[in-house]
Amino acid sequence: MNVQPKTLLQKENNFSEWYNEILKRAEILDVRYPVKGVYVWYPYGYKLRNLIYTILRSLMDKEHKETLFPLLIPKEELMKEREHIKGFEEEVFWVTKGGSTELDIPLALRPTSETAIYPVFRVWIRSHRDLPLRIYQIVNTFRYETKHTRPLIRLREITSFKEAHTAHADRADAEEQVKKAVALYRKFFDELAVPYVITRRPEWDKFPGAEYSIAFDTLMPDGKTMQIATIHLLGESFARTFDIKYEDKDGSLRYVNQTCYGISERCVAAVISVHGDEHGLMLPPGVAPIQVVIVPIVYSSEGKNGEVEKVCLAVYEKLKEAGIRAFFDNSEDRPGAKYYRWEMKGVPLRIEVGPRDIRNNRCEFVRRDNFSRMQVPLGDVVSEVKGTLNKIQNDIAKRARETFFANIYKTEGDEEMEELSPKAAHGIVSIFLCESERCGQEIEEHLGVNVLGEALYGDGTENGEGGKSEGKCMICSKKGKKVYVARAY
RNA sequence: GGGGUUGUAGGGUAGCUUGGACUAUCCUUCGGCGUUCGGGACGCCGAGACCUGAGUUCAAAUCUCAGCAACCCCA
Numbered sequence: 001m002n003v004q005p006k007t008l009l010q011k012e013n014n015f016s017e018w019y020n021e022i023l024k025r026a027e028i029l030d031v032r033y034p035v036k037g038v039y040v041w042y043p044y045g046y047k048l049r050n051l052i053y054t055i056l057r058s059l060m061d062k063e064h065k066e067t068l069f070p071l072l073i074p075k076e077e078l079m080k081e082r083e084h085i086k087g088f089e090e091e092v093f094w095v096t097k098g099g100s101t102e103l104d105i106p107l108a109l110r111p112t113s114e115t116a117i118y119p120v121f122r123v124w125i126r127s128h129r130d131l132p133l134r135i136y137q138i139v140n141t142f143r144y145e146t147k148h149t150r151p152l153i154r155l156r157e158i159t160s161f162k163e164a165h166t167a168h169a170d171r172a173d174a175e176e177q178v179k180k181a182v183a184l185y186r187k188f189f190d191e192l193a194v195p196y197v198i199t200r201r202p203e204w205d206k207f208p209g210a211e212y213s214i215a216f217d218t219l220m221p222d223g224k225t226m227q228i229a230t231i232h233l234l235g236e237s238f239a240r241t242f243d244i245k246y247e248d249k250d251g252s253l254r255y256v257n258q259t260c261y262g263i264s265e266r267c268v269a270a271v272i273s274v275h276g277d278e279h280g281l282m283l284p285p286g287v288a289p290i291q292v293v294i295v296p297i298v299y300s301s302e303g304k305n306g307e308v309e310k311v312c313l314a315v316y317e318k319l320k321e322a323g324i325r326a327f328f329d330n331s332e333d334r335p336g337a338k339y340y341r342w343e344m345k346g347v348p349l350r351i352e353v354g355p356r357d358i359r360n361n362r363c364e365f366v367r368r369d370n371f372s373r374m375q376v377p378l379g380d381v382v383s384e385v386k387g388t389l390n391k392i393q394n395d396i397a398k399r400a401r402e403t404f405f406a407n408i409y410k411t412e413g414d415e416e417m418e419e420l421s422p423k424a425a426h427g428i429v430s431i432f433l434c435e436s437e438r439c440g441q442e443i444e445e446h447l448g449v450n451v452l453g454e455a456l457y458g459d460g461t462e463n464g465e466g467g468k469s470e471g472k473c474m475i476c477s478k479k480g481k482k483v484y485v486a487r488a489y
Numbered sequence: 490g491g492g493g494u495u496g497u498a499g500g501g502u503a504g505c506u507u508g509g510a511c512u513a514u515c516c517u518u519c520g521g522c523g524u525u526c527g528g529g530a531c532g533c534c535g536a537g538a539c540c541u542g543a544g545u546u547c548a549a550a551u552c553u554c555a556g557c558a559a560c561c562c563c564a
Contacts, residue, residue, distance in 0.1 A: 016560090024500080032499095034540090034558065146490080148560085297527050336528035354527055364527090 011278060015222035020151070022272060026281045026345050029151050037149035037156030044345065047289035049160065049268055053138065055191050055286065056162055056263065059184050064134040064164055069116045071139070072107040077115045081241045084114065087208025091143040093156075109142035114209070114260065117165050118242040125256060128169055128248050132177065136164035152269035153226065153489060163262035167244065174233060174257035178214065181231045181261045182457070185216060188263070189228070193284045193397035194218050194270045195404035196228065197428060197484055199453030204437045211235040217452055217488070218270050219404055223426030225452065225486040228270050231261035274400050281346025282368055284396050285389040291325040292385055293342045297335055297354030312353050315363065315381055322382045324389075343368060348392045349385065369396055408484075411474075417446050424449045424485060432471035432480040439475035443485060450488040454481045 011018045023029045028045030041049065060066070072095065079085050093109040096102065110116055117135075125133060141161045145154055164181070168174040182198065189196055196216040206213040210232035217225040238244070239255040248254050275282040285291050296312045312328055319326035327347075329338050335352070342350060352364040363381065365374045369392050376384045407427035411420065423429050424447045433439055433451065440451045455469070473480035 020560095031559085036558070295527095299526065332526095334526045334528085334530060336526090337530085338528090340529055352527070356527070 011221050011276065015220065015273075018221075018276075018278075019273060022276055022280060022344075023151055026272075028268075028272065028281075031151055035156075037145055037154070039151050039155070041159070044289055045268075048271075048283070048287060049265065051287045051289060052192065052268060052271065053160065053162065056188050056267075057138075059188055060136050060162075060164065063180070064136045064166075067135045067137050068139065069110075069113055069120070069137060071110055073110050073113075073116045075106045075108060077119055078108045080115060081209050081238060083237070084209035088112070088143075091145065093142045093144055110139070111143050112141055112161070112262075113137070113139070113163055114165070114238060115242075118238050118244060118258075121165075121167055121256070122242050122244045125167055125244055125246050128246050131246060131256065132166055132168045132173060134164065134166040134177075136162065138162045152265050152272075155265075158264045161262055161264050163260065165258070165260045167239075167256040167258050169246070169248070169254070169256070171235065171257045174235070174259050177259045178231055178233050178261075181259065182214060185229045185231070185261070185263070189216065189218075189267070189270075190397070191284075191286055192267065192271050193286075193393065193400050194228070194267070194274050195401045197225075197408070197452065198456045199484055200456055201230075201453040202437070202440055202451050202483075203435065204440065205451070205453070207232045209234065209237055211237070214456065215453065217428075217484075217486070218274060219407055219428060219486075220273050220489065223407070223487065224489050225428060225450075226266060226270065226273075226489040228266050229261070229263045232259060234258040234260060275396055276346070279340075279368075280344030282396065283346035283348060285348045285393045288346060288348050289325065290327045290342070290345070290347045291389060292319055292327070292349045292351060293338075293347045294326065294328045294351045294353065295335055295338050295342075296328075296330060297352060297356075299355065307358055308353055308355060311358055311363075311378070315351060315353065315378070318382050319385060322386070324382075324385060339366075349388055351381070351385075367392055369399075421447055424487065428452070428484050428486040430455060430482055430484050431474050433483045433485075434473035434476055434478045434480040436476070439473055442475050447485060448487065449485040452484040452486060452488065454483050 020031070023031065023045075026044070027042040028048065030040040030042055033040050057066075075094075078092070088111045092111055095107040095109065121133070124130065138160050141158045143156060143158070145156050147154060149156060166174070166177050168177060186196075186198075196218050198214060198216055201207075201213040201215050203212075207230065212233050214231040215227050216229040217227050220226050234257075236255045236257060238258055244256050244258075245253045246256060271283070271287065272281060275284065283289075294312050294316055296308045298306065298308050309330065312330070316326050316328040329342070331338070333341075339350065346368065348368045350366045350368070352366065357363050357375075360375075361379075362375050362377050365376055365384065365388060366372070367388065409420075409423045409427055409429045411429065411431045420429055420431070429447075429449070431443070433443060443449070444451060469482050471480055471482070472478070
């Protein structure tokens with residue numbers, strides 16, 4: 001039996017082309033909107049997006065409250081935090097007119113929401129009893145990107161920035177929140193089966209206005225890393241700028257200590273890119289809009305409403321009742337055409353029912369991830385589907401992790417630049433580096449990489465690599481920490 | 490930031506060098522009818538396009554300029 005697609009593109013050789021083609025063919029995103037850097041979600045892509053966000057929401061809702069702040073930010077507020085605005089100034093879209101009337105105060109389309117939210121924090125927070133305050137919102141943000149834009153990855157309109165903002169009585173509590181946020185994001189990406197490294201971004205590359213930034217990066221098939229989440233300890237800087245104070249137990253007024261963290265639709269890009277293959281999408285069952293597709297094998301002698309269709313419908317109903325996202329494809333196409341279509345859309349499990357199966361009171365399962373085929377008694381369908389979806393989820397995650405960690409290269413500290421260069425071209429290299437920007441820049445230039453930052457939570461077991469966390473800086477030989485470098489999106 | 494390439498039906502393309510017979514090619518897609526159906530079916534009938542604007546010209550898909558959009562390379 002031939003399961004080789006006639007046309008589909010090689011993912012490894014030409015990731016860019018593969019990516020664009022998949023977005024189109026799997027109906028994730030329509031890129032034909034005539035404005036640079038903004039795109040249209042197809043219903044199928046939108047469903048996928050929402051399923052992914054449902055996971056994040058359920059994690060967030062445990063300790064955060066969802067809110068919604070306005071898109072428009074008055075110029076004065078946006079400009080208040082000097083360092084912060086320095087980082088965004090060139091990327092802000094401005095609304096300067098109402099009809100033909102020039103606005104007195106220009107309004108910015110939020111590039112991120114700190115300056116929209118924190119003036120309100122100022123009036124919301126009065127007492128230590130109001131703390132900690134933890135909110136989040138899922139909104140669109142706008143950035144005037146000048147580099148080449150890319151669907152889901154570099155956008156002028158981020159359609160769904162999932163940003164959280166917290167305020168705390170003291171720094172210790174804020175730092176505790178950073179750890180919680182890291183743990184929360186880990187769970188999130190684990191459920192998406194997207195592997196990652198966690199680093200503390202170098203001083204020169206942190207979020208403007210933050211004390212420090214922690215980031216999650218995954219590895220794309222072309223060997224470049226992509227930042228998929230960031231977590232920032234803001235400390236008191238924004239509190240001082242926006243005058244966010246609370247009255248402590250002893251009656252004194254104190255500034256709050258803040259954090260913020262966010263994830264964009266790059267998490268969708270990661271799911272697509274990490275798992276997909278030359279047949280198309282391969283969605284983890286947890287986020288697949290359709291988890292099971294039922295394909296009837298019908299003959300004209302039997303026709304519509306025949307035995308095959310009845311059995312398919314019965315199976316479909318049982319799966320639905322069990323809470324499984326199933327779809328019965330009784331369109332006119334021939335079975336082969338259906339197989340290709342649903343493989344392209346990443347449906348994790350296909351059930352085939354034909355006359356041969358019905359004679360034996362069974363159906364056939366075909367897995368999207370490895371195309372293995374098994375025969376299942378009709379009576380056991382629901383439990384077998386559940387079990388198989390679980391296995392697929394685990395196997396997809398396992399495969400992704402293996403690929404990921406096979407592309408992280410550990411160095412012992414005595415390698416020459418020349419040896420590292422080809423490795424850095426298609427993976428992540430872990431080296432030792434001191435904290436100076438000069439050494440960082442030197443390594444970036446020599447290897448053509450970005451310094452992602454100091455490896456965190458690298459206790460070895462979970463990141464699958466282990467090794468020392470400290471060593472001599474590759475450039476200046478002073479004391480250095482383990483950092484990851486890679487070509488980055 | 491700098492450089493390059495490109496824009497023709499829903500998608501992919503031929504035609505452009507040398508302007509005219511282009512009523513615009515082929516594949517796919519879409520609609521109708523029939524035969525089919527265990528890995529992309531076939532027959533017949535039908536539908537659908539020269540990015541936008543200005544210019545050159547008797548004549549523009551084709552040449553020039555601008556805009557918009559896309560892709561690639563370098564920093």
